[in-house]
Amino acid sequence: MYHAIKERVTELLSTGEVKGFLALKKDNGHIKPHLYVSPDEIDQLSIGDGETAGDARYPLTKILTMLLQNHSGEPFGILARGCDQRALRALAAWNQISLEQVVVIGVACSEELARACNCGLPYPDEWLEGEQIEPKDPRPVEWEAKSPLQRLDLWRAEFEKCIKCYGCRNICPMCFCKECSLESEDVVTKGEIPPDLPMFHLVRALHMIGRCVDCGLCEEACPASIPLRALYKKVNDIVETRFQFRAGIEQTEQSPLHKIAEPPAAI
Amino acid sequence: MTAQRVAVLRDLLEFVGIEGERLNLVWVSSAEGPRFANEMTEFTEKIRSLGPLNWNYQWAVPDSELRAANPSK
Structure with a gap:
């Protein structure tokens, strides 16, 4: 699954375009955040589908903020849903990170996840997997x-x-x-x-x-x-x-x- | 900025069910003693007329009473 993403990440890592790629990893049945530094482990890459689509979510953008603050100027990649993309932009607007060195690989959320999240914008600007789902009303x-x-x-x-x-x-x-x-x-x-x-x-x-x-x-x-x-x-x-x-x-x-x-x- | 923040907070208070009138923002200089007194009196009167918050008291049972009602816990 997610061949397009895995291929793109392998390419980024093997050409050295990014120093590491921040995404999720399925390890012994558990999904956790992981920084991929070589293409060897890429088979374990997960977009967070545990029992249902996208039920394992982590604040990857928060981890990226820490990473960039400790390794400033070095290029990193990140797997981003619509919400992650918004967080990246907002963090950049608040001068917490610089997006110049960040390669964003997008995932559009499934209908199921968009509904479960009641998401107002369930897709990033560009994505390699998933399809464009109609946004839900963002008001309570x-x-x-x-x-x-x-x-x-x-x-x-x-x-x-x-x-x-x-x-x-x-x-x-x-x-x-x-x-x-x-x-x-x-x-x-x-x-x-x-x-x-x-x-x-x-x-x-x-x-x-x-x-x-x-x-x-x-x-x-x-x-x-x-x-x-x-x-x-x-x-x-x-x-x-x-x-x-x-x-x-x-x-x-x-x-x-x-x-x-x-x-x-x-x- | 403060004026805008207070406006947002007032909307938010309304959302959690607290009357927006309970929040007041005025600018009074240190040279305007009588005005300060006036504003304070007016606001106090307004709060008094609104009365206490309409908490539903069934949520406000003290721990001691709960423990007395369920001695096993």
Whole structure:
């Protein structure tokens, strides 16, 4: 399977066009991230199909950020879905990585995965495997249909499940800050579970303005199954409605909220 | 920027079911004491008229009561 990708990666590695290729590897029945440095192991390359299509996903872009920061100027390749491509662009816009040395090999998601992810853009710019699936509505419509009182009850119930594992932050490709507000004792009381409601989650949501690329890894990582994605989808929706901006769509654009040049509009 | 961020936060608060009016942003200089007092009084009054958050109290059972109800756990 994935012959086109394997061939292309073999070519990249054997010609030395890239120093390493970051993708997934199926090893003893488990799928894990792997940096391919020679074409020998390429047979084990996986695009993340475990039991169902694309059910094994990892923040490859986050790993690439670390790689590039330690090996600056060296060329690397990466396997990217639509969400990964958006993350790469957003990271470049935030000056975390430089895309000049990155070779992106795209995979378009299957209908099944696009539906499971409720993905607003399930394909990258160019892809070697998969087909173009119709994007889904990127707004949290099922939440917006509820009354404010219902939402308050439901969100409180959801936020109360939080065990403050920081999994959502740790897996997020866009959480690259060296210092995190969620570790500041001014915002989050130390040693208390659940964390301050609804501060903890709203602080994170607010920091996702102009950053969240809607990859959904936070929700997948959450051991308490908090529907975090609905929250960040709403953030994206607000930013798009108010400022006509969506993170990771334009190569070099930071969100209008992070530009200093423009005078602020009236509230 | 702050004005825009606060606008986004207000929308977000509405989304989680908290009234947007509970968030207020005003600029008051240190030379405007009476204005500061005024703004504060007005805002306090507004919050008072909104009353406490409409939490559903069935989620707010203290741990001690839960333990008393389920001694085995």
